[in-house]
Amino acid sequence: MTFPRWRDLLPLAVAAVLAAPLAAAGGPPAAPAKAPGPPPEVPGAGQDIQAEPPPFTEGIFPCTQCHEKAGDPSPRQLAFHDEIQGGFHHGAPDRWCLECHDNGKRDYLHLINGKLVPFTRSYELCGQCHGDKYRDWKVGVHGKRTGMWNGKKTYYLCVNCHNPHNPRYKALEPEPPPIPPQEQGR
């Protein structure tokens, strides 16, 4: 998975900046269920937490590029996205795409209660089941932050470390071990 290139998102960012005062004038941030604003929402922009952008596969977002309207909601074998379906290990077989992805508004996820959630706030979705981790993440005990310990931080979203379709953290190749003293100086 890769991040979208920011250059590609620049026009969207400009649109979001222009739209921001309008949204502010309209009172509290509109519930996405009613007025999702100018979709597609820019990853990483206009949110309460300064975060790394979600790790979309390049060119895959916005989903509405292909999914213009709601599709067949019945669980089935997919022809496209088959690599995700094939490697899906997150409570399978009781879940499939539309448990988390919204069928009507394809650029959003939804909570169990139907509330739409943009990809930049996917932690709300994860937190429905993983409440203990969500609580720890919000105060900085779980997960990773970079930047200033006493100031501006960048948060890593759940999905920056855990593949949402296969969340177990993958084993890594370790860096080389230290050279034992008896082998130094040779």
Add this chain to the structure above:
Amino acid sequence: MTDRNRLPVVQDPSGCAGPEGGASRRDFLRTAAAGAVIAAVSGCKPDAVVEELQRRHLTELSKERLQEMLGKLEKKWSAQYGKKVTVGARPPIPGVDFAYGLDLSRCIGCRRCVYACVKENNQSRKNPQIQWIRVLQMDKEHGVSLQHATPYYDPEKVPEPGHFYMPVQCQQCRHPPCTKVCPVKATWKDPDGIVVIDYDWCIGCRCCTAACPYGARKFNWAEPNLPAAEMNPVTDYLGNRPRPMGVVEKCTFCLQRSRDGRYPACVEICPVGARKFGNLLDPESEIRQVMDRKRVFVFKEELATEPQFYYFYAT
């Protein structure tokens, strides 16, 4: 001064030791003067050599003298490494007491922290290889036990089943045995909790290395090997500036970063987010949240060193 009380000063190789055969303070100054003469003959600036030898302790230096000293170092290293090197002397931030948290239930032993530290802090790369962080692989069966620990594990992938990993670095003790044994006060604890070393004041006796129960202090047995291309030019006098041969060094919580408000390099590199850092005096800080919510312990608690480095289990 009696023979018993003398410091173990190296004998003057020119043979002009004092009448008692040992080296007294007078002999030392005489040697210094001789050094100045030699320097004059050999073309070095004599005043620089004498100045260096007659310098006061860092905590007693005037601001002007300190700035002058830092300027000289910047000039020297900028020329040596072929880039603009800055040497700061960042003071501790008032109202800050640093502490570190390491989540043993997350660490996978990948050693990314070890190498990020080496890069950030300008350690010698090899011969001698100096690393301030040592990651110990331990057995789940035995728990935290140094008798069942090795830093030399090298499998294809980590974590290995049945093992957990415990990175060890300077624990920034509240009662540091290392500063207590230093005969020349070259190392001390600053008010923000960081135990610092003045590498120019260190005489290389290694008493501190022996006193440290955590193996955190490393000695430059040979001239450090720091490739110019890899040298980090943002340095601090008490932190990551290049070190000479024959001095001791250790983790400083990346004071050149942390005293500027940034996270240490090991925190930022950790791929699993096992490393937490912040101000103990701020109830909202990440480290305080860890201490309020999780099971926390300090390494070798029985020694009463009272580390400011806490290990914890998030799950």
